[in-house]
Amino acid sequence: MDVPEVVVERLPRYLRSLTQLLQGGTEVVNSQQLGELLQVTSAQIRKDLSYFGRFGKQGRGYNIRNLIEQLRHILGLDRTWNVALVGVGRLGRAIISYPGFQPEGFRVVACFDADSSVVGQTVGGLTIQPTSDLAGGLAKEHVQIVIVAVPSAHAQEVIDVLVSAGIKSILNYAPVATQVPPDVRIRNIDPVLAFQSMTYYLTPPDVS
Amino acid sequence: MDVPEVVVERLPRYLRSLTQLLQGGTEVVNSQQLGELLQVTSAQIRKDLSYFGRFGKQGRGYNIRNLIEQLRHILGLDRTWNVALVGVGRLGRAIISYPGFQPEGFRVVACFDADSSVVGQTVGGLTIQPTSDLAGGLAKEHVQIVIVAVPSAHAQEVIDVLVSAGIKSILNYAPVATQVPPDVRIRNIDPVLAFQSMTYYLTPPDVS
DNA sequence: GCTTGTGAAGACCTTCACAGCA
DNA sequence: TGCTGTGAAGGTCTTCACAAGC
Missing domain, CATH: 3.40.50.720 (NAD(P)-binding Rossmann-like Domain)
Structure with a gap:
C-alpha cells in the first residue's frame, strides 16, 4: 500500500498541533477536536492515520503522547x-x-x-x-x-x-x-x- | 464557472516561465514546450488556460507577449x-x-x-x-x-x-x-x- | 501538418456512514 | 454510549484523445 503524498504532507501539521496540545496539558484528543484545531475534517484525520496503523481507541480517541511518538517515527523525525x-x-x-x-x-x-x-x-x-x-x-x-x-x-x-x-x-x-x-x-x-x-x-x- | 484553486496557483508559475522565455528572445511557445519547462503535462496547461479564454492559435501555439499580458490581467498583476x-x-x-x-x-x-x-x-x-x-x-x-x-x-x-x-x-x-x-x-x-x-x-x- | 480547446474517461482524494469495539 | 477505522460513494482534478481551425 502506498501513501498519497498529500497525506504525508499533512502529518507534520498533525504532529505540531499534537505537540502544542500536550504542552497545554492535554493527554487525549479525538479526531473531531484535532480537526477543529487544524481546520480539517475528522474523517480526513482518521483516514490519514489509518494508512499507517491503528493508533486510537474507540470511544476515547487518541493518546497524544503515543500518537506523537508514532508520527515522529513514521516521518523519520526520531533522529537528526x-x-x-x-x-x-x-x-x-x-x-x-x-x-x-x-x-x-x-x-x-x-x-x-x-x-x-x-x-x-x-x-x-x-x-x-x-x-x-x-x-x-x-x-x-x-x-x-x-x-x-x-x-x-x-x-x-x-x-x-x-x-x-x-x-x-x-x-x-x-x-x-x-x-x-x-x-x-x-x-x-x-x-x-x-x-x-x-x-x-x-x-x-x-x-x- | 468557477476556477479550481489549484489552477489559480499554477498561473503565476506559467507567467514566470513565459517571462523568462520572452527575455530569452522567444516569441511563441506551444503547450508541449512550456510543459517541459514547468514539468507539467501539455494538456494541463491547455486545460488551465481554457478556464479563462482562448489564448492560443491552432497549429502555432501561444504568442508569449500576449499570453503574459492576459495572465497578468487575470491575476490582477497589472496594478500595484x-x-x-x-x-x-x-x-x-x-x-x-x-x-x-x-x-x-x-x-x-x-x-x-x-x-x-x-x-x-x-x-x-x-x-x-x-x-x-x-x-x-x-x-x-x-x-x-x-x-x-x-x-x-x-x-x-x-x-x-x-x-x-x-x-x-x-x-x-x-x-x-x-x-x-x-x-x-x-x-x-x-x-x-x-x-x-x-x-x-x-x-x-x-x-x- | 501541427497544435489548440474540450468533452469524456480515468485517477486520485475526500467525505460519508456505519459496523465494531472500548 | 462514543469514537475509531474503513469500505463505498462522491467530488475534484488530471489526462486522454480527437474534432476544429490556423
Whole structure:
C-alpha cells in the first residue's frame, strides 16, 4: 500500500498541533477536536492515520503522547538530519541563523558559496566552503538535505550538482522553475508566487 | 464557472516561465514546450488556460507577449498592491529587505511591531509603528495584503485583528496552525514543515 | 501538418456512514 | 454510549484523445 503524498504532507501539521496540545496539558484528543484545531475534517484525520496503523481507541480517541511518538517515527523525525546551505547571501544568512531548525532535529552542518570573497568567512559557527567543493563537502558531512539560496540564474546548475551527488531532498528558495529526476524531492519556498495567486481573489472579475 | 484553486496557483508559475522565455528572445511557445519547462503535462496547461479564454492559435501555439499580458490581467498583476509587515524581528527585517517583491508590483508600505523599544525605528525607509495601531495604520495606507512574521504565540491574535480590519490576504511565516474565516486567504511559509514531510521519503520503511 | 480547446474517461482524494469495539 | 477505522460513494482534478481551425 502506498501513501498519497498529500497525506504525508499533512502529518507534520498533525504532529505540531499534537505537540502544542500536550504542552497545554492535554493527554487525549479525538479526531473531531484535532480537526477543529487544524481546520480539517475528522474523517480526513482518521483516514490519514489509518494508512499507517491503528493508533486510537474507540470511544476515547487518541493518546497524544503515543500518537506523537508514532508520527515522529513514521516521518523519520526520531533522529537528526544533516542539512547544508548553498548560497550565503542575505537570504542564506537569514536562513542559517533561523533558530527553528535545530529543535526539530535538523542540523545545518555545512555551507557553501560561489563568491571567493566570502569563502573562508565564518557564519553561525560554520566556515563557508567554495561551491566548487560542493559534492565532496556534502559527502564528508553526510548531508541528506540541502537548502538552495543562490540567485535564480545559478539555481539549476547547483541543483544538478546536488542531484549527481546523490541528494534526494532539496529546499529551494530561488524563484525559478527547476527540474529534478522523479526520485528527488524538491520543495519550493516562494513568497512571490504565493502573493501572485492571492491577488486573483482580491481582483473583482472583469465584467467586460 | 468557477476556477479550481489549484489552477489559480499554477498561473503565476506559467507567467514566470513565459517571462523568462520572452527575455530569452522567444516569441511563441506551444503547450508541449512550456510543459517541459514547468514539468507539467501539455494538456494541463491547455486545460488551465481554457478556464479563462482562448489564448492560443491552432497549429502555432501561444504568442508569449500576449499570453503574459492576459495572465497578468487575470491575476490582477497589472496594478500595484500595498503590503504591510507585522513583526520586525530578524525574520521580518529579512523579508522587508528582500528585493523580489517590488519588481512584481508589491510595495511594502507599512510595518508594525509590538515591542515598544523598536517602534519609531526606521527599517527599509519605513518607520516601525506600534501593533496597537494596526487596524488604523492598515486603513491609512490602503493595505490589501499583510505579511505576518511575529512569534508563533502571537500569530493568531494578530491574524484576528487583520481579519476584523477587513484584510483578505495573509502571508504567514509563523510556524503554527492558524484559523481564518473562509473568505480570507492565508498562505503559510513554513520550511520546517517542508523538511518534516521530506524526511518521510528519506526514511526506509520499517520492516518490523 | 501541427497544435489548440474540450468533452469524456480515468485517477486520485475526500467525505460519508456505519459496523465494531472500548 | 462514543469514537475509531474503513469500505463505498462522491467530488475534484488530471489526462486522454480527437474534432476544429490556423
